Amino acid sequence: MITIEPDLLGIKDGDITLDAGCGNGRHSWEVYNKNHSYIIAFDIDTLCIKKNKYVLDSLKEERKIKGSYHLLIANVTKLPFKAGTFDKIICSEVLEHIPGDKSAVEELIRVLNKDGAIGISVPHYLAESICWKLSGDY
Numbered sequence: 001m002i003t004i005e006p007d008l009l010g011i012k013d014g015d016i017t018l019d020a021g022c023g024n025g026r027h028s029w030e031v032y033n034k035n036h037s038y039i040i041a042f043d044i045d046t047l048c049i050k051k052n053k054y055v056l057d058s059l060k061e062e063r064k065i066k067g068s069y070h071l072l073i074a075n076v077t078k079l080p081f082k083a084g085t086f087d088k089i090i091c092s093e094v095l096e097h098i099p100g101d102k103s104a105v106e107e108l109i110r111v112l113n114k115d116g117a118i119g120i121s122v123p124h125y126l127a128e129s130i131c132w133k134l135s136g137d138y
Contacts, residue, residue: 001026001134002026002027002030003027003092003093003121004027004090004091004092004119004120004121005119006027006030006031006034006035006088006090007034008119009088009090009117009118009119010088010117011031011034011035011037011087011088012035012037013035013036013037014036014037014038015035015037015038015087015088016037016038016040016085016086016087016088017031017035017037017038017039017040017086017087017088017089017090018039018040018041018042018081018085018086018088018089018090018108018111019031019039019040019041019042019090020042020076020089020090020091020094020108021042021043021044021076021091021092021093021094021097022041022042022043022048022049022052022071023043023045023048023052023092023093024048024051024052024055025041025048025051025052025055025056027090027092028041028052028056028069029052029055029056029059031067031090032056032059032065032067032069033059033063033065035067036065036066036067037067038067038068038069038070039067039068039069039070040069040070040071040072040081040086041069041070041071041072042071042072042073042074042076042079043073043074044073044074044075044076045073046073049071049072049073052071053071056069056071076091076094076098076104076107076108077098077100077103077104077107078107079107079108079110079111081111082111083110083111084111084112084113084114085111085113086111086112086113086116087113087115087116087117088116088117088118088119089108089111089112089116089117089118089119090118090119091108091118091119091120091121092119092120092121093121093122093123095120095122096122096123105120108120
């Protein structure tokens with residue numbers, strides 16, 4: 001289930017999009033499937049990155065998508081990117097896992113370009129209960 005709608009961020013062909021704390025990759029897949037853009041996705045969990053790579057590789061093979069992607073292991077509080085690198089950033093259901101979430105937000109803002117857009121979500125009881133009822137895969 002998508003918790004941040006990529007279309008609302010205005011992701012367009014040619015954008016460089018960061019999926020921060022990508023987990024298994026649900027937002028990475030959505031962006032990659034819709035746009036001819038470059039998606040960089042990271043997580044601190046190696047298994048999540050492997051699962052995301054498997055699906056992205058499958059999408060590329062099946063649909064001949066023109067976009068590209070790069071996956072890596074990283075920590076949201078110490079990103080290995082230059083300031084202003086990204087046009088769009090998605091950070092879904094990540095900050096609640098970070099003890100120093102303020103430093104994580106500051107780091108995301110640092111790597112966002114001045115005209116960029118960022119979508120951040122954190123869980124809330126009501127929204128979570130609805131998502132679980134709508135999708136057992138959530």
